[in-house]
Amino acid sequence: MEINNEVTFKQDFKFFLDSSFYLRLKDFKLHEQKLSNDILILPSSRINYLNKSISLSDESFDTISNTSDMPNIVLGSIKNFNTIEQFKNLKKIEHLKEVAVDKKYDKFFFHIISFADLKKFSLVYWICVPILKVDGLSFRFEQENNSVVDIKFDDSLPFDIVDDSTLICNFLFCKIDTNSGKLELSTLLRNILIKKTLMSEVKKFTLYIISKQKKEFQTFIITPHFEKEKITFDDVTIKGWEKNIDSKLIPKFINFSSLLDPIKMNEQNVSLNLELMKWRINPDLDLEILKKQKILLLGAGTLGCYISRCLLAWGIYDITFVDDGVVSHSNPVRQPLFNFEDVGKYKAETASLNLKKIYPLCQSKFVKMKVPMIGHSDTIDEEVFLKLEKLIQESDVIFLLMDSREARWLPTLIGKSENKIVINTAIGYDNFLVMRHGDLSDENKNLGCYFCSDILAPVDSLKDRTLDQMCTVTRPGCAMMASSVAVEMLVNYLQTKNNSDDGLVENQIRGFLNDFSNIKNIVNSYKYCSACSNSIIEEYKINKWEFVKLALKDSKYVEDISGLAAVHLETEQLLLDMEALGI
Template sequence: MVGDHMKFTIPCQSFLDTSFFQELARLKLEVLKLDSSRKELTSRIDIKHIPKGSSCAHLFLSNESFGDEPQSGTGLPVKGSLYNYNTIEDFKKVDKASLLNQRAQEAWKESQDDPNNCVRFFVISFADLKSYKFFHWVCVPCFQLESLNLKVTASGTLTDFDKYDSWFDTYPECWSCLEDSDGGLRNFSKDEVTDCATLIVRDTSTIKMVPSALVKNFVSLFKLFVPKLDSIRLILVRSDASSSFWMEVKLCTDREISASALKVSGWERNSQNKLTPRATDLSTLLDPLQVADQSLDLNLKLMKWRIAPELDLDVIKNTSVLLLGAGTLGCYVGRALLAWGVREITFVDNGRVSYSNPVRQPLFVFDSCGKPKAATAAESLRKIFPLVKTRGVDLQVPMIGHPVMNETKEQRDFETLHELVRSHDVIFLLMDSRETRWLPTVLGCAENKIVINAALGFDSYVVMRHGAYSEQEENRHGCYFCQDVVAPSDSLADRTLDQMCTVTRPGVALMAASQSVELLVSLLQHQDRNTNEVSTKTILGDLPHQVRGFLSEFKTLQLRSPAFKQCSACSSSVVEAFRAHGWDFVAAALNNYKYVEDLSGLTNVQAKAEDALKDIFEDWDEELDEDLLV
């Protein structure tokens, strides 16, 4: 090699860990969004622990590379940059030569103040987050003064390795140093090169007597500092004495040195030794559950940063929901909650899947027939998204006006239901009968929970949120029972076939279920998470008290009804009686719904209504002409 032009190997080999791409995906969704401007990276190049068989040191990038500080581990810290593009077309259109020259010039200028800046890297990338494919290309700029030619005049194995190795151990973040005429070692800088003709560089190459191309950066910088220098002693320090070596290099110039004229290289070749980007497909490497988790978040986060930046997805994700009823409404509500990212859903039902259910209830199939509805619905949700925390509870909800037949069992059911309400943030009332909804309404008030109610008619539906019980009665929204002047009672006895089944147009349940979930999500975006304000709005728009839909006219109405002071479910007299007496209060209501009417004041309301009706007829004392009656 003596007398020949100096040869170089590639500076390093990049390795991008799976965690790098996972963090890139997270940043793309949550931070970068459509921003393709430069982002800073950090890494380390470990020269002392190069894997056997490798021709150079490794540039290792992981999730830690996105931090401000160099990632943990041994080796020399290296600063870098990331350019992540929004489309594969943008990635392909990048002017690679221009970008490389820009970054090389930047490193060249910065290294004149600190020679350690001679070593830099940058990455261009495109992240296809739908298929989990990542396209990337790593570049480590290596540059040489355009007018400078390097010729090796002598070389040999390094004998005083320990001297230089000890200095680098003392200065572990330095890539180079100088040796003066007396043999002393100094930091490499413009002020220190005056009486130095020896440059010591830490070499990333493992090929015998062939240094890394990064050495060109330091030699060019030395020549810039001492333009009249025509030769230099170059010492390449590697992991041990046997591989380290020295060179006498002649610095030939064919014209005056220009500080800005550089010959630049640095784009990394792929495994086929071609100058092309690399593609990494993580879909086969990632845990399928993790892919599902990130894919669910993908749609929601795209919605957040492209349409509604203030949308709080975490409050939705961390909300636990209790679905009372696993029929048509329960199934559709469960699916809609899952789509919004809710991760904890509990079904309560005491029925079994019948042969008429699967066509209307999307969490059931033909093979589900005969199985418990609640448990089967929960199992279906797990099949759709395995990371959802869901379970089914087979439970008969105690119903007002249905006398207690087995007190031990019904009290146990009551206690289970009470605990379920207490342990969840939101309660959905999705049952078939009015009396089934009464006790959960009382429990929701007593525990001050968000209660969402959806009920169906043949071609109409109502979706409403019960008022927050913590507010004063006169300021509170009404509940499902606030329009009634009688307490709910047994409506299940002696029912015909059409009365035993929910007879509705098939689309009504979908509309009611979707609007009830959207109402909840909007409510969760309110700063109080629950409010009785009349005309309030959230980031998602209106926040109505109730929505009534009429499919026959294809229209919906937003309505508000205030809390009824004599309501059989949410009035203070009923709720406070429950808080005071618990099961005894519930048992009394089950045995006789009139007990609740007396307690709430509905009995007096009914009596006043009857008295008013009597007064009307008593005042009507004129005799009518019999001919007029005919």
Template sequence: MTVLQFAPFSSLVQPAFWHELTSLKIDVLQLSDDSVPINASYALGKSIKDRETGKDIALGCNLTVGGGSFSNDSFQLPPNSVRASGILKNFNTVEDFKASDKTAFFNQVTDEIWETAITKRDPSALTKFLVITFADLKKYKFFYWFAFPAFVSKPAWEILDPGWTNADETFSPDALRSIHQHLQANPTPFFLIKSDGNKAEVGDLEKYQEFFAGVTQSSQAIGFHDPSGLPTNPGWPLRNLLAYLAALYPNITTLRILCWRDAEVPSGNAPWKSRFGTVSLPSPIDKSAARPSAVGWEKNVQGKLGARLADLAPMMDPSRLADQAVDLNLKLMRWRILPALDLDKVSSTKCLLLGAGTLGCYVARVLMGWGVRNITFVDSARVSFSNPVRQPLFEFEDCMDGGKVKAVCAADRLKKIFPGVNAVGHELSVPMPGHPVPPASVDKTKKDIETLEKLIDEHDAIFLLMDSRESRWLPTVVGASKGKIILNSALGFDTYLVMRHGARAKITPAGHQRLGCYYCNDVVAPADSLTDRTLDQMCTVTRPGLASIAAATAVELLVSVIQHPKGLLAPAPKPNTPPEDAASEGGILGMIPHQLRGFLAQFRNVPIVGAAYDKCTGCSETVITAYETQGYEMLEKAFNETGYLEKLTGLDKLYEEATAVMENVDFDEAEGDGDDF
């Protein structure tokens, strides 16, 4: 007689498993090292014939985990396979992984297997496995070590002569076909067989005594789903099956074993692949221990007990690597600092940047840093030689041959920086009040307005980042009409303004303070600020570092608004509110100001709240309603007719009344003979 030898399991980890572990670590586990349940499968053992020698070569005895292993709902059992349950424990650092008490973890899981299988009579626990991991999410390297706990029999089981034989030497073809038919309909790791040689009946392992009641031992057999393809070494699951039977039925000394390996019924006269043999115990099992000792840690590729390494970086699509890496820093914020941060809200926000200059370039870069995937540029200018040093999306070559279109060039550069961004550029002139539209340009102007309206309608947040004051008027009106979040940023030499426009009066709840827009403090309508100006007056002359500060502030303000449950209607802190109180009353990212005025010379920011003005030429209901009802006719008047917007909103009468009051004021002349100066 020969001591029974088993083919150990080998782990087969599909790349999708590591992708799912990455998501689980970042989004669910975060800093937790709690164990999580996983699923695996193992198939029937296979062998292939060597063409040169004609000998059968057994394939691996594999236990496979994949992308669906972490969820019972998404786990799909491959054909001719059975399920195995497991436990995964992921460590936060490689040092913790190396220093972990692996013996204690192994014994804990082994105790659970024994308790479930023997005490609770549940044989499904016999194939339970465990795996410890460390995921280096920056380099996409994964350290892992599988264990397949198997109980040690003392004394060892032996295989009786003549050893393992083909199953069709013991069972008839009809009996084997009936077993195959049953297992195809009910795949199970372990099963019982009673057969007289010509026919067979299959039963559940849990009903051992009832199923074999009155059946002679020569007609009994124990079957299992055998992952081994070796002719004389059954698969690892048989070890625990034998321990299970010996513990529950101490009188057992001999067992007839069917190692089931037939995924299909053989054709013609081909032999069945399943193996059959009889095993026995030379003496009774030692019952002194609470449970038998166990082995099962997998050896690495060097054949030693130790962890393995999966390096996914070389085999991953660089675009996918970049996509996951972009979000990594953002998701890490939620681990310790901002658990309530909703990154999906940010990444799904579609942003329209009106202006692809210094502010536009910096705004786009910070938006990408926040994980925004949809960015659209609008600009009518081309890249000039003065741009690349101040506008980080342009290079020297973009200035050649008259310069590339700024909006298109900026969008292309974003996609080079991060292929996962959906960036588009539109060359478009925004019509402006105080800039009359010549008759020959009416059609083009109408088309530009239609394009701008469509773009604003398709996006969630609109950034006004233009050079001139009047160019911000039309998108202010259109954005207010469509209920969009509008962010305004403007630069001085060493000062800047960042503000969010409030919602229009029509959608502002009663009792809610309506915040003003860019034009609410003006008593005159926007007009031509570019004609007959010197070069320094037409260009934005500003300190080089100011634009990046203002741009980043504008994006951070947008994200704060998005994270607030009221969104566009998020209230601004009241004046004179201490900063710490304003932060606590704001959203999860702190206070959400209406306006921020920065003074670089003093390195100081001043939050300001500006109420909306019912005679505003940009956001008043009078202007918005006129735009919605009259369309281009109203806009054409605003572009061509001086004083139209003042007359529409009533600012002209306000000015006349103020002038009349001033004319009727009596000023007392100073007493004395001499001059006071």
């Protein structure tokens, strides 16, 4: 065979990009790549030699493990930009040349530039199979008689580069017509031949073409042929951008939103804003710890509604509402989970259902139940107590959002006994209080509870109340502010819980709307506290329902156990002594 046979090159593969490719790119951008726009390697896109196509799917991002698939896989790369402007302003020829010339991309079949709009589920992209060309440089070949050569072929690729002058090629990647003496190679091999000729000054290449069974090979000697003197890399032109359906050289645009399941899209994007916090503002933000929390909301009124919304926005989806009330006509305008048509329905159930309407994949639940209250003998019910105890045991965080102080006593006690995070939120006319009760991790800080500053056990405050005392008469913004502070306090605590140097030392925040001030306090635990003192917790742990029953009947019993009664006696005696001394 004559050495003057010219090698021809052909490139006519079509690309098919599906939605799984986009979702994988989006996931990678959001969680790993973030603000970087470094070139990302796509290790395994499927190539079909028969219909000349390459599929870009989620598999393109994986490293292939099934070796039998390997000859049908090609390497690629993608540069995904942060903004559409960066994509538009890219000097595309220069960029392509940089990639094509880079030795590390020698075996890469294609390159993509893209901008993925994560919010709108759209992708602007342009695929390129770089084709290098130099006027005045062609390649000639001659076929050598087969001889025994020990060839190790990397099965992972359709071709391999052994050294600067030795190439191995899968039979699928070229066409040999021995009758007419034609050798047609992929343009990718031409790129390599040009690069090696101009950069490494190779004068002769050996190309082994492996047969289908990988047992035989044909050997070709390929020599560069210069038609003019002094050809350098500056003479290389590059092209290869894919044309669109109208054969125009412009990028493609796909909006995947109509192709994807709306629930799936919702799931994908619901935490987008949270994930974006990690890009720049707060890279250490631990969203997983938030996601794991099981929340119990005791009270599904104004505070319960706002707190659940704020939790949802933080990516906390396991929320149980507890309430026995029904939605009244005055509720929907203040309580954001209720509408006019919900009037008369149970609050806990309606809040749970409506939260699911906001985010269908949230795990909201409800229990229709009235929390037993200290000093209220009408709430003595062992079954209800056991249900509350179980709910608290199964939760990680308990929010106390009820109307009265005495309703907060039993969950404070059980929460402390079970070492749960308890956050108490209460609102007045133009002020609010948010407080995290001390748990075991705060032991050295000696943090107290809502009742630690009381010198009396809570009593029945619900008797003889006029209408303005029965309803929470409060400035409408108060509940929103208190709810936000309560959830943000929880988030701060969870983020810094295991790092004693960080975080808020104070466990109570009081807010005032008359002068828009906030005050942070440390509430220490009180030795004789009616809800969290050691004597109360111990008594509760030993006698459980028997203790609770007596407390619900009469709060004085709790004062006796906690030592508050003795403190009162001491104080009275002190006053008498002072009187006797004429002070």
